[in-house]
Amino acid sequence: MDLPLEASPSEPQWSPRPPGNRILITGAAGTVASLVTQQLAESYQLVGIDKGPIADRAFHETYQSDLDDTELVGRLVEEADFVLHLATGAPDGKHGLYAIEIDATNRILASARAHGTRRVILASSNHAAGWPERELIAGTGDVHVKPSDPPRPDGLYGATKAYMEAIGRFASDASGLPVSVLRIGTMRTSMTLQELIDSDELPQLGFGAFRAQRLKRTWLTGDDLVDIIFEEFAAEEPYRLRYATSSPDQDEWDHTVYTG
Numbered sequence: 001m002d003l004p005l006e007a008s009p010s011e012p013q014w015s016p017r018p019p020g021n022r023i024l025i026t027g028a029a030g031t032v033a034s035l036v037t038q039q040l041a042e043s044y045q046l047v048g049i050d051k052g053p054i055a056d057r058a059f060h061e062t063y064q065s066d067l068d069d070t071e072l073v074g075r076l077v078e079e080a081d082f083v084l085h086l087a088t089g090a091p092d093g094k095h096g097l098y099a100i101e102i103d104a105t106n107r108i109l110a111s112a113r114a115h116g117t118r119r120v121i122l123a124s125s126n127h128a129a130g131w132p133e134r135e136l137i138a139g140t141g142d143v144h145v146k147p148s149d150p151p152r153p154d155g156l157y158g159a160t161k162a163y164m165e166a167i168g169r170f171a172s173d174a175s176g177l178p179v180s181v182l183r184i185g186t187m188r189t190s191m192t193l194q195e196l197i198d199s200d201e202l203p204q205l206g207f208g209a210f211r212a213q214r215l216k217r218t219w220l221t222g223d224d225l226v227d228i229i230f231e232e233f234a235a236e237e238p239y240r241l242r243y244a245t246s247s248p249d250q251d252e253w254d255h256t257v258y259t260g
Helices: 070-079 090-115 131-138 156-175 193-198 209-218 222-234
Strands: 022-026 045-050 061-064 082-085 119-125 179-184 239-244
Touching: 022 070, 045 070, 070 090, 082 090, 090 119, 090 156, 119 156, 119 222, 156 179, 156 239, 179 222, 193 209, 222 239
Parallel strands: 022 045, 022 082, 045 061, 082 119, 119 179, 179 239
Antiparallel strands: none
């Protein structure tokens, strides 16, 4: 099942399923999922799917499978009240990005529309609008990016995230399916923010004041992401796009929620 190439009046409109407490999380073995599951499991029954093994005991059910298993993914979406699409194909390069950020996102949105999922949350990235930051690093620009600005990806990863944002908007506009897009910042399970600043990770950011300022700007804790997720679950607007970091008061990335 995929989204149609064009909107059509004959396409079925989204109708919400009865309220429940089941969340499907893709990328369930990943960093982002591991930082939010304990708190989410206090209120929801969590179902996880990942191509790798899922050791997190916060999940009620887990499935080790690729997202190209359309029958399994369709069934899990059908049974879910909410979907957190956290999976990324980035570790597998171009083909992984096409498979997850593009193809799997299409199928998840189509299934969610068909089965009345109450909201789909898509994990986008600041890299969907990362080019202004490259200009800042090069000394040729001044960063102030609003979620309503046109995407300006800084690479293939960012471009596929921009596609994810656009196809989420299309699914919502075409059917009324509630979709939230989060431009997720920097998250780590194995180190603190200061340890990341002091490390040799992300060498493209340099090793000085700019590096520290940038990582403080993009840092996102699991607690803050959980708060954002709960806000999205309760939201009424059919489409929402926002930056997700623990430092919302900043000049570079406007944290206003764009509802179009």
